[in-house]
Amino acid sequence: MHISEGVLSAPVLITGAAITVVGCAVGLKKMDYDRIPQVAILSSTFFVASLVHVPIGPSSVHLLLNGVIGLLLGWAAFPAILVALTLQSILFQFGGITALGVNTVNVVVPALVCFYMFNYATRRENTFISLGSAFACGFMAVLLTSIMVGFSLVFTGEAFMGVSKLVVIAHFPVMIIEGFMTAFCVVFLKKVKPEILGVAHAPIKSM
Amino acid sequence: MHRLNLCKESTRISKVTVFFLFTVLYLAMTVPCAVAHKVLLAAYVEGDTVFVESGFSDGTPCKNARIEVFDPSGNKLLEGKTNENGDFSFKPPQKTDLKLVLNAGMGHRGEYTVPADELPDMPSVQKTTAEATPTLAAESRKPGKISETVARIDPKEIEVIVDRVIQKRLHPLIQLVAKSQRKTGFSPTEIFGGIGYILGLMGIGMYFRYRKGSKS
Numbered sequence: 001m002h003i004s005e006g007v008l009s010a011p012v013l014i015t016g017a018a019i020t021v022v023g024c025a026v027g028l029k030k031m032d033y034d035r036i037p038q039v040a041i042l043s044s045t046f047f048v049a050s051l052v053h054v055p056i057g058p059s060s061v062h063l064l065l066n067g068v069i070g071l072l073l074g075w076a077a078f079p080a081i082l083v084a085l086t087l088q089s090i091l092f093q094f095g096g097i098t099a100l101g102v103n104t105v106n107v108v109v110p111a112l113v114c115f116y117m118f119n120y121a122t123r124r125e126n127t128f129i130s131l132g133s134a135f136a137c138g139f140m141a142v143l144l145t146s147i148m149v150g151f152s153l154v155f156t157g158e159a160f161m162g163v164s165k166l167v168v169i170a171h172f173p174v175m176i177i178e179g180f181m182t183a184f185c186v187v188f189l190k191k192v193k194p195e196i197l198g199v200a201h202a203p204i205k206s207m
Numbered sequence: 208m209h210r211l212n213l214c215k216e217s218t219r220i221s222k223v224t225v226f227f228l229f230t231v232l233y234l235a236m237t238v239p240c241a242v243a244h245k246v247l248l249a250a251y252v253e254g255d256t257v258f259v260e261s262g263f264s265d266g267t268p269c270k271n272a273r274i275e276v277f278d279p280s281g282n283k284l285l286e287g288k289t290n291e292n293g294d295f296s297f298k299p300p301q302k303t304d305l306k307l308v309l310n311a312g313m314g315h316r317g318e319y320t321v322p323a324d325e326l327p328d329m330p331s332v333q334k335t336t337a338e339a340t341p342t343l344a345a346e347s348r349k350p351g352k353i354s355e356t357v358a359r360i361d362p363k364e365i366e367v368i369v370d371r372v373i374q375k376r377l378h379p380l381i382q383l384v385a386k387s388q389r390k391t392g393f394s395p396t397e398i399f400g401g402i403g404y405i406l407g408l409m410g411i412g413m414y415f416r417y418r419k420g421s422k423s
Contacts, residue, residue, distance in 0.1 A: 007310075033416040040408065040412075
């Protein structure tokens with residue numbers, strides 16, 4: 001989700017930047033420093049994921065993966081995604097430097113919401129609940145991001161309902177794909193490395 | 208010993224995530240036209256008209272997008288909409304730097320500046336429009352009795368003709384340049400460069416982490 005330079009008004013940009021600064025501070029404070037490699041790798045995953053273009057739909061959209069990242073990183077998603085977005089705007093001219101704060105908030109806040117909503121459910125032993133909530137996590141994260149993009153654009157004069165509808169519809173295929181991807185990741189991680197799902201919040205002993 | 212364990216732990220965690228990263232990377236490299244979210248705008252001047260081409264960096268044109276033209280002090284000179292191919296053309300109302308702004312909706316926006324010296328001189332505009340304005344074309348043909356004396360051909364008319372022919376010949380070339388300008392999206396160098404930056408940051412983080420760890 002990359003809002004370009006010069007689209008948004010100053011109050012929106014400043015609010016976004018302020019939230020990002022606070023969020024990053026919290027994220028860095030809460031981050032377990034032994035998990036830096038994981039944060040870095042998920043950050044690069046996000047960096048690359050935006051290049052995967054989903055050809056279905058009326059507009060060109062790309063993967064976000066903020067559901068998975070939120071689920072695995074929790075608050076550490078803030079610095080991870082800020083770094084990835086900064087590099088994207090410098091190297092690919094995706095989005096703009098001034099819009100960095102807003103773009104970060106639009107991606108990370110839904111990721112965090114999903115983290116708190118689905119963190120415990122995805123760790124449940126019951127495969128059905130775990131799978132279902134993982135799908136919902138990936139789906140919801142993109143949905144919330146689309147709505148937030150609509151919200152940030154509303155202050156620029158575009159009609160809110162119109163834009164939001166457009167963004168949400170355009171991202172519908174992405175929501176489905178990310179739902180499946182998140183579910184796949186959770187199943188895979190539960191088999192291969194169950195601790196990884198727990199440590200984002202608090203290490204739990206047995207699954 | 209404890210630290211060693213932690214270290215092992217994090218490398219094992221990373222193995223899983225590295226797998227994940229490479230899956231996505233693979234997708235990014237194999238899916239053609241992978242980039243979506245960048246609006247590319249290019250413009251070139253031909254005769255008295257500025258032609259604008261627009262598209263997302265994956266090659267799809269920005270259809271029916273609003274395009275606005277500003278002068279350097281920010282006054283809107285004119286606005287219009289791109290057609291189905293993402294093209295737009297207009298005649299510049301004055302000889303200044305023209306800032307083109309394209310708004311493709313959903314927060315996508317592109318900019319391009321046409322420098323003033325690429326634009327034709329305004330008085331001479333009328334001459335180069337030989338094709339567009341039939342009256343002038345007719346005028347230049349009127350001395351079509353030219354054949355009588357070559358000497359009667361005004362150097363200005365020759366200029367017009369030469370100009371027109373050159374432009375016709377150069378047209379494909381100009382379009383090619385405009386297109387290649389539009390294609391500057393991303394390259395594997397940039398992708399791996401970005402990942403390198405992130406891993407570098409990780410290295411810095413780890414350095415401080417372990418320096419702190421070894422002190423305590």
